[in-house]
Amino acid sequence: MDLYKYYSSCGGVVSTDTRSIAKGSLFFALRGANFDGNRFALEAIEKGASYAVVDDAQLKDQPRCLYVPDVLAALQGLARQHSRLLNIPIIAVGGSNGKTTTKELIAKVLSKKYQTFATRGNLNNHIGVPLSLLSIGVEIEIAVIEMGANGPNEIALLCEIAEPSHGVITNIGRDHLEGFGSIEGVAKANSELYYYLLNNDGVAFVNTQEEYLSRMASRFSEYVSYPAEKDYYTCKLHNADMFLQVQAANGDIIQTQMIGAYNFNNIATALCIGKYFGVPDEAAHAAVAEYVPSNNRSQLLRTAHNTVILDAYNANPSSMKVSVENFAQMRVNGQKVLVLGDMFELGNDSESEHRALGQLIGQHSFDMVCLCGEAMKSAQAVLPQAVYFPTRQSLESFFTVYPVQNAYVLLKGSRGMSLEKLVPLL
Numbered sequence: 001m002d003l004y005k006y007y008s009s010c011g012g013v014v015s016t017d018t019r020s021i022a023k024g025s026l027f028f029a030l031r032g033a034n035f036d037g038n039r040f041a042l043e044a045i046e047k048g049a050s051y052a053v054v055d056d057a058q059l060k061d062q063p064r065c066l067y068v069p070d071v072l073a074a075l076q077g078l079a080r081q082h083s084r085l086l087n088i089p090i091i092a093v094g095g096s097n098g099k100t101t102t103k104e105l106i107a108k109v110l111s112k113k114y115q116t117f118a119t120r121g122n123l124n125n126h127i128g129v130p131l132s133l134l135s136i137g138v139e140i141e142i143a144v145i146e147m148g149a150n151g152p153n154e155i156a157l158l159c160e161i162a163e164p165s166h167g168v169i170t171n172i173g174r175d176h177l178e179g180f181g182s183i184e185g186v187a188k189a190n191s192e193l194y195y196y197l198l199n200n201d202g203v204a205f206v207n208t209q210e211e212y213l214s215r216m217a218s219r220f221s222e223y224v225s226y227p228a229e230k231d232y233y234t235c236k237l238h239n240a241d242m243f244l245q246v247q248a249a250n251g252d253i254i255q256t257q258m259i260g261a262y263n264f265n266n267i268a269t270a271l272c273i274g275k276y277f278g279v280p281d282e283a284a285h286a287a288v289a290e291y292v293p294s295n296n297r298s299q300l301l302r303t304a305h306n307t308v309i310l311d312a313y314n315a316n317p318s319s320m321k322v323s324v325e326n327f328a329q330m331r332v333n334g335q336k337v338l339v340l341g342d343m344f345e346l347g348n349d350s351e352s353e354h355r356a357l358g359q360l361i362g363q364h365s366f367d368m369v370c371l372c373g374e375a376m377k378s379a380q381a382v383l384p385q386a387v388y389f390p391t392r393q394s395l396e397s398f399f400t401v402y403p404v405q406n407a408y409v410l411l412k413g414s415r416g417m418s419l420e421k422l423v424p425l426l
């Protein structure tokens with residue numbers, strides 16, 4: 001079956017959810033641990049899908065149902081075929097922390113010169129990546145594809161689907177330890193992107209100030225380096241109070257709308273890639289200056305009573321450490337209130353990592369520390385001055401009775417903690 005013919009006849013529009021079927025789309029009946037899309041294939045057609053790709057043999061003879069042995073494999077194969085036909089540079093973005101922000105910054109910079117596509121949201125897994133690729137239109141000149149992983153061999157799979165021509169790993173940190181087992185496991189899994197580029201004559205962009213990455217990249221005969229002196233692209237952090245200022249390679253000071261010194265590497269990556277693809281300095285600097293974080297990632301919110309740093313999209317020991325340290329070093333006119341939620345997916349390391357976080361917080365001075373979630377008990381055990389709340393709801397009740405005012409508040413925790421729901425109370 002020439003599935004690409006059906007995809008093209010549907011205008012390149014793909015659907016996977018009957019709750020949001022696009023009229024005339026190609027529906028993929030994906031299976032999951034708790035659902036079977038085949039059950040909704042006919043409903044998808046009734047709601048406007050032109051065809052449904054199914055792998056339930058009972059649907060073989062149903063009108064407009066396209067039978068394949070495995071729907072997910074068909075989706076991934078179709079995405080690979082589309083990617084090859086596009087024949088454009090595809091930049092893969094992997095790593096432990098900062099992938100989404102880095103992806104967005106790269107796209108902002110490149111869009112100053114090219115028709116640029118970037119992964120929407122964080123559709124970065126074995127389903128999200130093919131869906132992203134299939135949404136790239138023929139007008140696009142360059143694509144930036146985010147790649148995430150919870151365990152080994154996942155990045156390798158994503159590379160086989162997207163076949164990136166270029167790639168960058170943001171950093172190696174202590175994320176998803178439940179799946180990777182150790183930071184060495186994290187490094188090995190992320191190195192799958194380097195291996196793919198190495199074996200397919202791809203181009204790697206390497207932050208030479210990240211020790212793990214420098215070691216991992218040593219297998220390349222050459223790569224594009226940044227941001228240190230004598231690297232391909234050079235820049236440095238100029239100031240980090242409150243918003244970052246970056247000194248670019250030509251000496252310009254870029255005033256950004258981003259907070260946290262940890263975002264310097266994300267900016268440096270985008271500027272390096274911009275130079276590589278010929279984006280003029282002035283345009284690249286303007287792109288970085290224009291970028292405003294969103295979606296709970298290092299957002300600065302000024303409420304009626306406080307200034308809130310909302311960084312509640314995700315959290316792991318590495319990102320939590322740099323966020324806490326950055327907040328401690330910020331010079332502000334008011335109290336500092338630290339509100340942290342559980343870090344998820346740490347497996348057997350959860351207790352020790354939360355305990356280490358408590359010890360780290362104890363090395364700094366904050367006016368109030370609120371710890372929220374079951375795992376944060378381990379942090380509170382070594383940080384008696386902290387106020388502990390077993391659930392976000394109990395923390396909400398506390399802030400209702402004891403409102404915080406005239407303070408700078410850092411909210412950070414794993415996605416499942418939904419700490420952004422505290423903002424209306426602050």
